[in-house]
Amino acid sequence: MKQLMTGNEAIARGAYEAGIRFASAYPGTPSTEILENIALYKDDIVAEWAPNEKVALEAVIGYSIAGGRAIASMKQVGLNVAADPLFSFAYTGCNGSAVIITADEPGIHSSQTEQDNRYYAKMAKLPMLEPTDSQQAKDMVIAACEISEKYRTPVIIRMTTRICHSKSIVELGSRREVPNKEYKKDIWQFTTMPAVSQKLRFQLEERLKKLTEEANNSPFNHIEWNNKSIGVIANGIAYQYAKEVFGEEASYLRIGFSYPIPMELITEFASRVDTLYVIEEVEPFLEEEIRAAGIECHGKDLLPRIGELSPKIIEETIKGVKKELLPMQPDKVTSRPPVLCPGCAHRAVFYELSKRKDLFISGDIGCYGLGALPPLSAMDTCICMGASVSAGHGAAKAFKGYNLDKHVVSVIGDSTFFHSGMTSLLNVVYNKSKTTTVILDNRITGMTGHQDHPGTGYTAQGEESQEASIEKIVNSLGVNDVKTINPLQLTELHEAIDSALENPEPSVIIARWPCALKKLSAKDKEEFGKHVKRYIVKKEQCIGCKKCIRTGCPALRYDKGNKKVLIDPIMCNGCSLCAQVCPVGAIVLDRK
Amino acid sequence: MVKVKSILIVGVGGQGTLLASKILTQGLMETGYDVKMSEIHGMSQRGGSVSAHIRYGERVYSPVISEGEADILLSFEEMEAYRWLNYLKPGGKAIINNYRLPSAPILTGQTDYPEGLIEEMAKNVDVIMVNAMDIALGLSFAKSMNIVLLGALIKIAELNNINWENIIRRIVPEKYLEGNLRAFEAGMNSVS
Numbered sequence: 001m002k003q004l005m006t007g008n009e010a011i012a013r014g015a016y017e018a019g020i021r022f023a024s025a026y027p028g029t030p031s032t033e034i035l036e037n038i039a040l041y042k043d044d045i046v047a048e049w050a051p052n053e054k055v056a057l058e059a060v061i062g063y064s065i066a067g068g069r070a071i072a073s074m075k076q077v078g079l080n081v082a083a084d085p086l087f088s089f090a091y092t093g094c095n096g097s098a099v100i101i102t103a104d105e106p107g108i109h110s111s112q113t114e115q116d117n118r119y120y121a122k123m124a125k126l127p128m129l130e131p132t133d134s135q136q137a138k139d140m141v142i143a144a145c146e147i148s149e150k151y152r153t154p155v156i157i158r159m160t161t162r163i164c165h166s167k168s169i170v171e172l173g174s175r176r177e178v179p180n181k182e183y184k185k186d187i188w189q190f191t192t193m194p195a196v197s198q199k200l201r202f203q204l205e206e207r208l209k210k211l212t213e214e215a216n217n218s219p220f221n222h223i224e225w226n227n228k229s230i231g232v233i234a235n236g237i238a239y240q241y242a243k244e245v246f247g248e249e250a251s252y253l254r255i256g257f258s259y260p261i262p263m264e265l266i267t268e269f270a271s272r273v274d275t276l277y278v279i280e281e282v283e284p285f286l287e288e289e290i291r292a293a294g295i296e297c298h299g300k301d302l303l304p305r306i307g308e309l310s311p312k313i314i315e316e317t318i319k320g321v322k323k324e325l326l327p328m329q330p331d332k333v334t335s336r337p338p339v340l341c342p343g344c345a346h347r348a349v350f351y352e353l354s355k356r357k358d359l360f361i362s363g364d365i366g367c368y369g370l371g372a373l374p375p376l377s378a379m380d381t382c383i384c385m386g387a388s389v390s391a392g393h394g395a396a397k398a399f400k401g402y403n404l405d406k407h408v409v410s411v412i413g414d415s416t417f418f419h420s421g422m423t424s425l426l427n428v429v430y431n432k433s434k435t436t437t438v439i440l441d442n443r444i445t446g447m448t449g450h451q452d453h454p455g456t457g458y459t460a461q462g463e464e465s466q467e468a469s470i471e472k473i474v475n476s477l478g479v480n481d482v483k484t485i486n487p488l489q490l491t492e493l494h495e496a497i498d499s500a501l502e503n504p505e506p507s508v509i510i511a512r513w514p515c516a517l518k519k520l521s522a523k524d525k526e527e528f529g530k531h532v533k534r535y536i537v538k539k540e541q542c543i544g545c546k547k548c549i550r551t552g553c554p555a556l557r558y559d560k561g562n563k564k565v566l567i568d569p570i571m572c573n574g575c576s577l578c579a580q581v582c583p584v585g586a587i588v589l590d591r592k
Numbered sequence: 593m594v595k596v597k598s599i600l601i602v603g604v605g606g607q608g609t610l611l612a613s614k615i616l617t618q619g620l621m622e623t624g625y626d627v628k629m630s631e632i633h634g635m636s637q638r639g640g641s642v643s644a645h646i647r648y649g650e651r652v653y654s655p656v657i658s659e660g661e662a663d664i665l666l667s668f669e670e671m672e673a674y675r676w677l678n679y680l681k682p683g684g685k686a687i688i689n690n691y692r693l694p695s696a697p698i699l700t701g702q703t704d705y706p707e708g709l710i711e712e713m714a715k716n717v718d719v720i721m722v723n724a725m726d727i728a729l730g731l732s733f734a735k736s737m738n739i740v741l742l743g744a745l746i747k748i749a750e751l752n753n754i755n756w757e758n759i760i761r762r763i764v765p766e767k768y769l770e771g772n773l774r775a776f777e778a779g780m781n782s783v784s
């Protein structure tokens with residue numbers, strides 16, 4: 001049977017067909033839908049959201065050492081978090097089999113960096129596969145399990161946004177049931193003590209040699225002979241773009257098993273074409289090695305190193321063909337930046353913070369990063385998961401050390417707090433910095449599209465679970481001043497911030513209100529009730545002061561002609577924030 | 593079944609472009625075309641500009657449409673049509689929803705919604721306007737605006753030989769099915 005699938009759906013299908021029984025991940029664009037789709041195979045695969053990528057990978061390591069087949073998936077920066085276990089895992093290797101998916105983001109659509117994670121394979125000395133479409137994504141999970149088992153090594157599959165989120169046709173197969181490998185205690189293989197690692201270090205190099213041979217003979221490294229005046233070496237989505245541009249005018253070596261680099265095959269291909277082009281997105285990962293092997297080629301001398309490639313870029317840079325485009329003036333349209341949704345409780349927090357001077361607001365990763373943008377403009381930094389609290393600690397120490405009168409407020413989401421905010425907060429308490437941490441507890445992992453986490457009380461496969469209490473955690477870390485408030489009550493929020501800023505000790509405010517888009521769980525309904533109200537503007541009372549507009553809610557419109565504000569009835573979520581900031585009471589509940 | 597055709601669907605996060613492209617690609621695949629589709633998720637869902645690239649033919653390589661290559665541009669919003677205009681090939685068709693969604697700088701009064709964009713586009717390409725919101729409201733089902741536009745697209749792309757009702761039945765939840773089928777029909781009839 002054939003099915004149109006995204007690369008992420010195909011990875012999930014591959015996990016099912018490969019007989020994988022355990023999957024763990026932390027949500028992150030563009031990788032999120034991998035675990036979401038694996039979770040649908042409830043009878044065959046245990047799928048878990050881990051608190052972070054390091055924990056996810058470690059769970060997979062344990063599962064595979066115990067003898068099972070497992071898969072971990074994460075976005076590119078997620079592998080930074082999981083890098084520590086990754087390198088050790090390369091040494092111990094597995095017993096069953098282990099597949100690690102990294103989903104890179106050329107173009108930085110929804111990330112903080114444009115890193116090329118192929119270098120992780122080289123640095124950790126692990127085999128790596130790169131699919132060119134959804135069919136290959138599925139096939140490669142099955143192949144990765146086999147390579148993993150044969151060489152007792154974890155295998156990385158490197159995806160990019162265009163592979164993850166593009167749909168193409170996949171031929172479905174059936175699931176193979178693979179028995180577990182017998183577990184035998186072996187400290188000389190599975191404990192990375194120095195004496196053991198010294199031994200494993202040799203094993204790693206030996207394994208890499210064998211894997212090089214495997215790569216040179218892999219069906220994923222495929223030569224397609226056409227006209228030999230042009231030879232193209234390309235990987236992943238770049239192969240599709242090249243094929244689109246050159247068709248049969250060129251011969252191709254499509255690289256799918258990209259580390260260890262199949263240099264023998266590359267050398268043979270290169271020797272039979274006149275001009276060689278290496279076409280790859282972001283870094284010259286293949287090109288560097290090809291040049292180092294003494295093979296002449298073109299690559300980043302012509303192609304950009306930054307951003308995604310496209311057929312057009314390849315056509316223009318390599319072929320020198322420029323298509324005529326329809327005339328248009330881009331400055332005629334206004335930008336359409338993403339915004340906090342109508343009814344988002346984060347807006348209230350940033351609105352309150354933005355009114356205060358002398359604050360250093362240390363932000364974090366999530367929708368609430370949008371609080372940095374006008375009109376709220378309530379953020380100074382945003383680095384990586386959990387950094388709000390620890391960078392806030394450092395900043396507070398600096399302001400104090402240099403006698404500067406600035407208060408630090410660190411703002412972090414609930415899922416991000418569980419991911420890596422807890423250790424940072426422990427540091428705040430232990431090393432005594434006076435910072436206020438606002439935990440935006442919207443009861444879900446918001447930005448990636450609503451995945452459960454330890455605080456929601458449900459698992460990835462919908463089972464009820466122990467609900468982690470942020471209050472108790474924060475208390476246990478040593479914070480005595482903890483207030484849980486409803487951020488949509490501005491007076492309550494205002495007082496909580498005042499009181500926290502006055503306290504010379506570290507303080508925490510838990511701003512607890514569900515994401516405006518969240519499908520409320522039974523527990524949520526009990527706590528927050530149903531809120532299906534809407535607000536309207538009483539035209540005759542509106543004085544056009546635009547105070548409500550400064551909250552940045554996209555449901556509000558300022559009509560320049562009438563000098564009045566309107567509320568879009570379809571977009572309004574009834575949070576009442578605008579009504580609370582209106583100085584003349586012109587915004588009221590819609591009784592209809 | 594020879595040349596690859598490219599359809600670019602654009603709009604604003606939350607407008608339902610994804611469901612429309614899902615139905616379209618499913619129908620194309622079942623008809624026997626090779627199909628690829630590319631979209632960007634993530635941050636852009638928060639009211640940002642969104643796009644779905646759809647390409648079909650005998651054998652499709654790139655899932656991404658390059659500038660100057662789309663045969664049809666279907667825009668769920670006026671200003672978005674202009675933003676993506678140079679993806680359309682000269683002589684291509686632009687199906688545009690007669691609907692404006694002001695973006696953040698417009699909502700806050702920093703700038704005005706741009707005027708005259710449709711007239712300017714009509715100088716160079718075949719512009720087909722669809723009153724999808726009015727049609728959807730006429731059916732008492734505002735949320736079916738996306739399916740109205742899909743209906744118009746199917747007609748313009750000359751794909752009406754495919755049994756779309758059958759495909760919509762399998763993809764759309766039961767509770768919204770009748771409304772969406774009516775919306776699809778109304779969309780087809782709204783263009784010629």
